[in-house]
Amino acid sequence: MVLAALTWATPPSTSGPASQTGNQARDPEGLREANRVLEEEIRLAAHPQIYLLLNLPDRSIVIKGRGIELRRLPISAWQAIEERAMVGVFRLRARPQVARPKATPLDDPAQDPIELKDMPVAYELLFDPTLAVTVAPPFQDRPWLWAMGLMRDSWTKTVSWIRSTAAPDENASSPCLRLTLSVEAAQSLAWSVTDGMPLVIRRTTPQ
Amino acid sequence: MKCFPSLPLLVLVGILLLPASHLRAPSEAEGNVAGLESHKQTDASESSRLVARHVALQHQLAQQAPAGHYIVVDTARNRLSIIRRQEVLLTALASTGSGTILNDPDRPGTRWIFDTPRGEFTIQSKLTNPIWVKPDWAFLEEGLGIPTDAEHRLEPGVLGDYALGFGKGYFIHGTLYARLLGQNVTHGCIRLNDDDLQRVYQLSKVGTTVMIF
Incomplete structure (x- = not known):
């Protein structure tokens, strides 16, 4: 009974404390995973491009180029489905849509630019090979958007479940990530990503 | 699942x-x-x-990091930095692309998106006392007809003392509108104030890496 209560009361799969990274670096599995990510990074950093490193043990998203950290965005919380499948390089299909103002002749261009605050705070990023990353603000910041994010996430899970049930042998495991980011971090991520941008994920539980 | x-x-x-x-x-x-x-x-x-x-x-x-100085531009926060190894040599307030769209009324389907390009680039040219060669959109924005004569496109004195080209017609240059630094107001180029521009010009060379995100 106590076990059941403990199990139920604990938020599922929320990442551990930041100190987990240090522990992971000392254990062989953690080192293997860190080395795998470094190998991916070396390949990406050899080319003139900006890429993303999603570091789940560290709870951070790092924008990088040539292996250099350009910006770090903290992750408040995350949940993953099929985390073990999150290996290799994923490429963003399309950046989040934003309504671009139309410039009109003789207008002051400073009047209506797109700014960081215009970027969405709840959205879904789809990658190839198949990976869905949903981003939502913490409940206390934007309850409505948080709930919307949860619904979108549930829908993704349901579709994934239906597909895996209908065709158990074909692509049964579509990895999904739900990230809870502060409003500023969510908008910064939406701003910084570009079509085709590569993503590498450092996992907590390598298999 | x-x-x-x-x-x-x-x-x-x-x-x-x-x-x-x-x-x-x-x-x-x-x-x-x-x-x-x-x-x-x-x-x-x-x-x-x-x-x-x-x-x-x-x-x-x-070892993949640039060997010498490199430039980092944060278009969300409108900041330009020059870094060597891990030492930040300069952080400057900049203006980057407005993200707006301009449609060409005379050519349906032709439009310009005023974004600062993201990714990694290199400084390809270093100019002193640059003269702006106005593109078509600049005339459309002003409500003017597009000239057929190339001479009518030349406009000196608006880009500041220096311009550093990083490809596809994009430059790091000066501005007459220093009050707008820190805002996304440009047509894709990166604007700096006179002092910062001079410093960037001095610290950069052709081939310097520019990372824009």
Whole structure:
């Protein structure tokens, strides 16, 4: 009974404390995973491009180029489905849509630019090979958007479940990530990503 | 669909198993203890190998960084920095692309998106006293007809004392509108004030890496 209560009361799969990274670096599995990510990074950093490193043990998203950290965005919380499948390089299909103002002749261009605050705070990023990353603000910041994010996430899970049930042998495991980011971090991520941008994920539980 | 194991459940199972393994150890045959020692040694050597590999990979990744100065532009916060290794030599307030769209009324389907390009570039040209060659959109914005004569496109004195080209017609240059620095107001170029522009000009050379995100 106590076990059941403990199990139920604990938020599922929320990442551990930041100190987990240090522990992971000392254990062989953690080192293997860190080395795998470094190998991916070396390949990406050899080319003139900006890429993303999603570091789940560290709870951070790092924008990088040539292996250099350009910006770090903290992750408040995350949940993953099929985390073990999150290996290799994923490429963003399309950046989040934003309504671009139309410039009109003789207008002051400073009047209506797109700014960081215009970027969405709840959205879904789809990658190839198949990976869905949903981003939502913490409940206390934007309850409505948080709930919307949860619904979108549930829908993704349901579709994934239906597909895996209908065709158990074909692509049964579509990895999904739900990230809870502060409003500023969510908008910064939406701003910084570009079509085709590569993503590498450092996992907590390598298999 | 995967179900996530609960952390408390795993901890509890671990706690239950731990004393049992302690109790079992003394009763193991000597050969098994020797096997355990050998296993520990193998683990230690595997760990050492992994650590050595980790250090080597980190070193390999660090070698991908530009050797000299490089420029980083944060278009969300409108900041330009010049960095050498891990030392920030300059951080300047900049203006970057407005993200707006301009449609050409005379050519349906033709439009310009005023974004600062993202990615990695290199400085391709360094100009002093640059003269702006006005593109078509600049005339449309002003409500003017597009000239057929190239001479009518030349406009000196609006780009500041220096301009550093980083490809596809984009430049880091000066501005007459210093009050707008820190805002996304440009047509894609990166504007700086006079002092910062001079510093960037001095610290950069053709081939300097520019990372824009």
